[in-house]
Amino acid sequence: LKQRATSSYFHIARKHLDGSMMDDGGGPRKRPASAVSADCSVAEVSRTRALASELIVTSELPAVLASAPANRILHLKGFGAGKLVSAEHDDAILADLCGRLGEGSVVVWDGDEFHPQSFTRLLDRLLQSICLPAVAFYFRSAHDDFVASWQERVRTYPASVHLVLLEDPPWLQSRGGVGCDDGWLWLGREALRRTGARRVVALGGGGTAAEEAKAAVTAGEEARWTIYKLPRMTSSDDFGALYSKAREEGWANVTLLAPDDRGTFREEPAS
DSSP states (O other), rough: HHHHHHEEEEEHHHHHTOOOBBBBSSOOOOOHEEEEEEEOOOHHHHHHHHHHTEEEEEEEEOHHHTTOOGEEEEEEEEEOOOTTTOOTTHHHHHHHHHHHOOTOEEEEEEOOOOOSSSEEEEEEEHHHHOOEEEEEEEEEEGGGHHHHHHHHHHTSSSOOEEEEEEOOOOGGGGTTSSSSSHHHHHHHHHHHHHHOOSSSEEEEEHHHHHHHHHHHHTTHHHHHHHHEEOOOOOSSSSSSHHHHHHHHHHTEEEEEEEEOOOEEEOOOOOO
C-alpha cells in the first residue's frame, strides 16, 4: 500500500490529462467512486471519501501546510479572468506541473475564483488529477464568492481543499475593495509569507504579479519563480507584464519557460 500511495497521484494525472472530469458544458462532473478506487490506495480512498466533498474553511494555517517542508509547497499564480484564452499548451503545462509535485507536496493559490479563461482552468484540472491537498488564501469578506465558485468543483477532487480566510486590510475598501490591484498584491505577498514556499509557478501574469515578483527579489526572498511564456488574451506578441519584466530585469531567482516547436516547455536563454 505504501508503494502505491507514493505514486498514485501520477496514475490519476495520466488518466485525466484530457480533462475528462468536465461535463459537455464545461462544468464539473461528479467523480464516480469506482474512478477514485481505481487510482488511489486503500488509505487514500478512505481519506478521499471523507474529505473530497468538503471545502474546509479556516482562519488558521492547515496542518497539511504547516507540516509541509517549504520546498514541497508549490504556489500557483497566473493570468486572471479573461486573460488566458488559448488552451493550446494546457496538456503540456499540466504534465509539467504534475512532474513538479511528489509525495508530501501541497498546492497553494491566492484564492482566485474559477474562470475558464484564467490560470484557474489549469488549477482545476490539476486538482482533479492528483491525490494531494490544496490550500487557498482569500479575503474574509469574499468568503461567499469563493465558496460559490469552487465548492461544486471541490467535490470532483480526490483530495481536500482548505480555504484560509485572511482579515481584510483596513485600507482595502478605500482602494477599490476585493479585486483591486493593491489588494491582490497584498494577498499574494501575505500568502507567500505565511507559507514560506520556495517554489512559485506562474502561468503568465500581469502587472500585479510583476510587482509581487519584484518585491520578492528586492526583499531577498528564497522563493524561486518559474514563469511560463503564454500569450495574453488573443495577442501573438504580448506575454504579460510578469514575463516582460522578468526578461528585461534578468532576475536571478526566475526561470523563464517557453514552448518549442513541439510544444514542450524549455528554459528560455537569457537575452
